[in-house]
Amino acid sequence: MSTAPRTRNDCVGHVHAVEHECEAVIFDLFGTLVAAPSAADRELAVGEFAAAMEVSSDTVDSALNDSWRPRHDGRLRSAAEVAAHLVVRCGAARARTNDVETTLLRLASARLGADRSVYRALDMLRRSGVRLALLSDASPEIAECWRTTPLAPYFHTVVFSCWEGAIKPAPRLFARALEQLDVPAHGTVYCGDGGGDELMGAQRAGLRALRVARRGGQDGLAFGETPWHGDCVPSVEALPAVLTSRRDR
Numbered sequence: 001m002s003t004a005p006r007t008r009n010d011c012v013g014h015v016h017a018v019e020h021e022c023e024a025v026i027f028d029l030f031g032t033l034v035a036a037p038s039a040a041d042r043e044l045a046v047g048e049f050a051a052a053m054e055v056s057s058d059t060v061d062s063a064l065n066d067s068w069r070p071r072h073d074g075r076l077r078s079a080a081e082v083a084a085h086l087v088v089r090c091g092a093a094r095a096r097t098n099d100v101e102t103t104l105l106r107l108a109s110a111r112l113g114a115d116r117s118v119y120r121a122l123d124m125l126r127r128s129g130v131r132l133a134l135l136s137d138a139s140p141e142i143a144e145c146w147r148t149t150p151l152a153p154y155f156h157t158v159v160f161s162c163w164e165g166a167i168k169p170a171p172r173l174f175a176r177a178l179e180q181l182d183v184p185a186h187g188t189v190y191c192g193d194g195g196g197d198e199l200m201g202a203q204r205a206g207l208r209a210l211r212v213a214r215r216g217g218q219d220g221l222a223f224g225e226t227p228w229h230g231d232c233v234p235s236v237e238a239l240p241a242v243l244t245s246r247r248d249r
Helices: 039-053 057-066 068-072 079-090 094-111 116-127 140-146 171-181 195-204 236-244
Strands: 024-027 131-136 157-160 188-192 208-212
Touching: 024 171, 024 236, 039 057, 039 079, 039 094, 057 068, 057 079, 068 079, 079 094, 079 140, 094 140, 116 131, 116 236, 131 171, 140 157, 157 171, 171 188, 171 195, 188 195, 188 236, 195 208, 208 236
Parallel strands: 024 131, 024 188, 131 157, 188 208
Antiparallel strands: none
């Protein structure tokens, strides 16, 4: 569960055709393919963790805030380790650890459902010969649930921060995705809502970066967003037309 502050993400009506042949697209996950959690979502999650550990919501809120980096940068390697960390941090009984892990995995699975229109867009890209990768700042419970989601089959490769030991915009994350896709940076588009300074990171790695309006709306939470003055598309659903317009000329 991201606990970062809300930031604005205005990206409507700036659609530009990609001016080179696109071999692959690397997608962000939260706020791009699936909705970014809202403050209300986070409050509900905090309440569930508080009930699972029999501690106050304020205690859980503080623990989640303080543990964002270790949950996402690989220091905590599994949902079980995250659960144990939260139990200790909240001063809860160790006997509550299994309940916390179960809650983590249930909430993670619920967050990974996408709109049907997203699946259609991904299918169109794959049918056009574009290779797809996912690059996400994600905690271990997200990574553990990923393979069981309907989104997973659409992607040739997945790079999660908790697996790689780094968070966006670390250059090695983009390098890993390109390596696994076996495509050059200049033939690859990065598509995301801008959290984690991902768009500038993609540009520095030699990719073409496209920003999408944050899925879930302006109430969606994001971490580490910086101003973006580059190209935008209104949504993932618009991407197939943008990327194929050059080919059809």
